[in-house]
Structure formats: C-alpha cells, structure tokens
Amino acid sequence: MANSHHPVWIVYDLYKTARLNVKYHAARLGQVERDNFAIELLIAITAPTSAITGLWLLQTESGQVLWKYIAALAAIAAVVKPLLRLPQKIKSLEQTLSGYRALEYDVEQIVNRIKSEGAYSRACRSMLDEAQKKKKSLVCNPAENNQNKKLIERLYSEVNQELPMESFYVPEKDE
Numbered sequence: 001m002a003n004s005h006h007p008v009w010i011v012y013d014l015y016k017t018a019r020l021n022v023k024y025h026a027a028r029l030g031q032v033e034r035d036n037f038a039i040e041l042l043i044a045i046t047a048p049t050s051a052i053t054g055l056w057l058l059q060t061e062s063g064q065v066l067w068k069y070i071a072a073l074a075a076i077a078a079v080v081k082p083l084l085r086l087p088q089k090i091k092s093l094e095q096t097l098s099g100y101r102a103l104e105y106d107v108e109q110i111v112n113r114i115k116s117e118g119a120y121s122r123a124c125r126s127m128l129d130e131a132q133k134k135k136k137s138l139v140c141n142p143a144e145n146n147q148n149k150k151l152i153e154r155l156y157s158e159v160n161q162e163l164p165m166e167s168f169y170v171p172e173k174d175e
Contacts, residue, residue: 003170008120010126011110012134012168013117016159018104023155025097025143036086039077044144089143096143103138106131115169 110127114120 006120006170007115008054008168008170010165011107011114011124012165014112014128014131015104015107015111015116016163018100018107018135018145019163020152020155020159021100021138022097022104023091023158024147024152025100027151027155029090029093029097032086032089033034035084039081040134041126042070042074042077043081069170092143096141098139099134099138103131103134106134109114114171119167119171 106127110124110131113124113127117124
C-alpha cells in the first residue's frame with residue numbers, strides 16, 4: 001500500500017465509515033419497517049370487522065382453535081406495539097440514514113477531487129473539516145443505542161470489498 005501514513009487516509013477512512021453506516025442504517029430501517037408491518041397486519045387481520053373472521057377456515061373446529069391463538073397473539077401485539085415505539089424508531093433511522101447518505105456524498109466528492117487534482121489540497125482538507133462536523137452530529141445523536149454487531153461485521157466485509165484499500169489514490173505530494 002502506497003504511503004499508509006499519508007493524511008489522505010483520514011478521508012478514505014471516513015468514506016468507508018460513511019458507507020458502512022449507510023448500509024447499516026438502511027438494513028436496520030428495513031428490519032424495523034418489516035417488524036412494524038407484521039404487527040400492523042396481525043392486528044388488522046384479527047380486527048372484529050376483518051373479512052377474515054368469516055372465512056370457511058373459521059367454521060372448522062381446528063380453524064377456531066387456530067384463530068384463538070392468532071387472536072391472542074394479536075391482542076399481545078396490540079399491547080406491546082406502543083411500547084416498542086416502532087414509528088419513532090423508523091423516523092429516527094430515516095433521519096440518521098439520510099444524514100449518513102449526505103456525509104457519504106460529501107466525502108465521495110473529496111475523494112473524487114483528490115483523484116482529479118492529483119493532490120490532497122487545502123480545499124480538500126477544508127471540505128474534510130466540514131464533513132467531520134457532519135459526522136460529529138450523527139455520532140452524537142445515534143438512532144439506536146445498541147447496535148447489531150453481527151450485521152456490522154457482515155456489512156464491514158461488504159464495504160471492504162466495494163472499497164478496497166488499493167482503489168484509493170494516494171498523492172505523492174500535498175498542496
């Protein structure tokens with residue numbers, strides 16, 4: 001690897017970090033949205049006005065037993081749903097994901113500028129300062145306090161495949 005001590009690696013590390021966070025928060029948002037949909041669907045299906053209550057399945061003895069379990073599960077889901085605060089989690093994850101997408105875009109612009117200029121210029125360092133301020137606000141206000149470590153490890157591997165160290169340009173000189 002060319003000059004692993006060059007200050008340009010701060011940019012590339014931030015780029016990979018932003019990419020990882022975009023992937024992570026998109027995955028988490030998708031999971032929370034699926035969980036919310038499943039609970040909503042379960043509650044809607046078991047509502048007394050639901051067309052499902054009149055299905056032929058419910059006319060059989062085993063169908064009625066099954067329906068009792070589903071209804072009990074829906075009742076529990078209706079009580080637990082507000083405690084899970086899924087709509088708030090969705091909103092928070094959407095905001096965080098949007099912030100990391102913006103950060104990723106900003107850092108990608110720095111990466112492209114370094115490559116096109118052939119140097120890690122003063123303008124690039126200034127752009128990096130602004131990007132790091134964005135990162136600080138995202139890190140200080142996380143969407144979730146507990147992160148899924150296995151998901152992070154899997155996505156980290158993906159990011160390293162997408163953005164291998166060899167793909168980054170390390171200038172020989174600075175401006």
